[in-house]
Amino acid sequence: MELGPPGGSGPAEPGPRLRGLRGADAAASASSLSRFGAEAGCRAPAVAAVLPAGGSGERMGVPTPKQFCPILERPLISYTLQALERVSWIKDIIVAVTRENMETMKGIIQRYQHKRISLVEAGVTRHRSIFNGLKALAEDQPNCRLSKPEVVIIHDAVRPFVEEDVLLKVVTAAQEHGASGAIRPLVSTVISPSADSCLDHSLERARYRASEMPQAFLFDVIYDAYQQCSDYDLEFGTECLHLALKYSHIKAKLVEGSPDLWKVTYKRDLYAAESIIKERISQKVCVVMDTKEDEEHVGHCLEEMLKTELNHVKVTSGQDLQQIILEQCYNFVCVNVMTSDFEETQRLLNMVEESNLSILYPVVVISLFVRPPQTTILPFCISFSWEWS
Numbered sequence: 001m002e003l004g005p006p007g008g009s010g011p012a013e014p015g016p017r018l019r020g021l022r023g024a025d026a027a028a029s030a031s032s033l034s035r036f037g038a039e040a041g042c043r044a045p046a047v048a049a050v051l052p053a054g055g056s057g058e059r060m061g062v063p064t065p066k067q068f069c070p071i072l073e074r075p076l077i078s079y080t081l082q083a084l085e086r087v088s089w090i091k092d093i094i095v096a097v098t099r100e101n102m103e104t105m106k107g108i109i110q111r112y113q114h115k116r117i118s119l120v121e122a123g124v125t126r127h128r129s130i131f132n133g134l135k136a137l138a139e140d141q142p143n144c145r146l147s148k149p150e151v152v153i154i155h156d157a158v159r160p161f162v163e164e165d166v167l168l169k170v171v172t173a174a175q176e177h178g179a180s181g182a183i184r185p186l187v188s189t190v191i192s193p194s195a196d197s198c199l200d201h202s203l204e205r206a207r208y209r210a211s212e213m214p215q216a217f218l219f220d221v222i223y224d225a226y227q228q229c230s231d232y233d234l235e236f237g238t239e240c241l242h243l244a245l246k247y248s249h250i251k252a253k254l255v256e257g258s259p260d261l262w263k264v265t266y267k268r269d270l271y272a273a274e275s276i277i278k279e280r281i282s283q284k285v286c287v288v289m290d291t292k293e294d295e296e297h298v299g300h301c302l303e304e305m306l307k308t309e310l311n312h313v314k315v316t317s318g319q320d321l322q323q324i325i326l327e328q329c330y331n332f333v334c335v336n337v338m339t340s341d342f343e344e345t346q347r348l349l350n351m352v353e354e355s356n357l358s359i360l361y362p363v364v365v366i367s368l369f370v371r372p373p374q375t376t377i378l379p380f381c382i383s384f385s386w387e388w389s
């Protein structure tokens with residue numbers, strides 16, 4: 001059964017397109033698919049994503065299903081959604097969650113202002129959850145209010161580090177081959193045990209790869225496969241690419257993925273994910289200026305200096321800060337130029353504090369005064385002043 005917005009029936013209407021992808025980002029993201037399509041000699045397809053998120057996380061060994069476990073006070077699944085939402089050419093994101101976790105999921109969508117999300121009920125296995133997600137996109141289903149995509153991405157909700165480039169690769173490959181999936185070199189050798197738990201034989205590791213996510217399919221290829229799927233496969237299968245081969249006779253194109261595509265499965269994976277997120281946040285600073293004029297002068301001077309040390313510096317003034325905060329975890333540097341009081345900065349600091357988002361380090365406030373420096377200590381931030389000559 002598909003659940004939609006409160007009081008609705010069928011999948012929730014996809015939210016309004018992300019306003020947060022600012023002009024440059026959105027243009028870059030949108031053009032990337034059309035450019036990629038052009039290079040591959042095909043037009044940009046309509047793309048949707050299905051995220052199975054209905055598991056119980058038994059191997060994690062904690063009461064909370066791992067997709068809802070917090071990393072820096074933010075649920076793991078929210079990072080995955082944020083990663084997919086940065087890709088403007090994914091038009092709908094279907095998340096399969098259990099009925100008991102539906103309200104939790106709706107709360108996460110609301111708190112972090114996730115857009116383009118529709119919720120469906122998960123199944124008792126991962127394949128059944130994925131199948132329910134696909135049904136939400138198939139126009140042959142009653143109450144279906146989402147349009148059928150040409151290509152559908154399938155990505156585990158517990159794989160938060162997915163970037164646009166690998167999504168672009170699997171989607172473009174799926175458009176050409178019918179199916180595509182990210183792979184990684186094996187770390188351990190695969191062996192086959194005999195009935196008495198002794199070594200029967202081992203596989204030559206170099207000849208094999210680990211199947212990861214994201215995967216992408218021409219929608220009809222994977223939907224037909226799931227419709228023909230045996231109960232055994234739905235119950236015990238773990239590989240969507242195998243279903244496309246077995247039932248739709250499509251050999252997926254395999255795409256080398258980055259090391260960060262791994263699936264959060266055990267508690268150690270959660271610790272690893274947290275350290276990666278901390279490392280990424282510490283490399284991202286947003287410089288907030290009072291005015292556009294300050295942004296163009298002081299802000300860009302600061303940006304040139306910071307760029308030598310960090311890999312992502314955003315300078316802004318007066319933009320929708322709430323959206324910036326939700327779009328990307330930043331450390332913030334607020335710069336007051338010629339401002340005699342901190343009202344503007346206090347407003348921003350209050351917003352950052354109220355957003356409860358993971359801010360790794362204290363917010364830094366730089367006050368540039370022509371007049372003698374004024375020292376004002378603000379909560380959870382470091383404030384220092386220097387004279388701007």
Ligand SMILES: Nc1ccn([C@@H]2O[C@H](COP(=O)(O)OP(=O)(O)OP(=O)(O)O)[C@@H](O)[C@H]2O)c(=O)n1
Nearest residue numbers: 052053054055056057058059124125126129157
């Ligand atoms: N009935 C299920 C089982 C799993 N999943 C999802 O499939 C993804 C990958 O599955 P896995 O890592 O096995 O998650 P769990 O089944 O939760 O983990 P475990 O096997 O340790 O219980 C996860 O996002 C999980 O939420 C799902 O949507 N529906």
Ligand SMILES: O=P(O)(O)OC[C@@H](O)[C@@H](O)[C@@H](O)CO
Nearest residue numbers: 126156211212213238239240
């Ligand atoms: O079997 P699990 O549900 O733990 O994980 C699913 C994984 O097998 C799957 O995500 C990749 O191997 C790609 O198919």
